[in-house]
Amino acid sequence: MSMDNTLDRPPVTLENIAQQKNTILRQIRMQKEIMTDITRDIFAPVAPATNKANAMMRAFNTGMAVFDGAMLGLKLMKKFRSFFGRGRK
Structure with missing residues (x-):
């Protein structure tokens, strides 16, 4: 092995750079689609309650989440x- 690393690497050409750019753009587009799907799943509207018990449980869970947020x-x-010492002069 030589001390000079430039001999070990293939030469950089505009064609190689263009290929790398296209590969990376494809990967970015795939990741963007995955993130869009995940976001859509997270923020999808909740399906309407099918019966009264589900509606009451959903209302209870929402109320508990609001209460928990207020307490926090x-x-x-x-x-x-x-921490900031409200009463100091």
């Missing part, structure tokens, strides 16, 4: 106030 917000406010 209050706890964070208390932590920030104590």
Whole structure:
């Protein structure tokens, strides 16, 4: 092996660069499609409840999520106030 790494690599040509660019663009497009599909699945509207029990459970879960978010917000406010010393002069 020689100390010079330039001899080990194939020469860089415009054709090689164009091929690499096309390959990378294809990969980016595939990843974009995957991300779009995942995002669509995450933010898809929820199917309507089929019966009263499902509707009540969904309402309960939504209420608990709102309550949990509010409690987390209050706890964070208390932590920030104590951390930044609200009463200092």
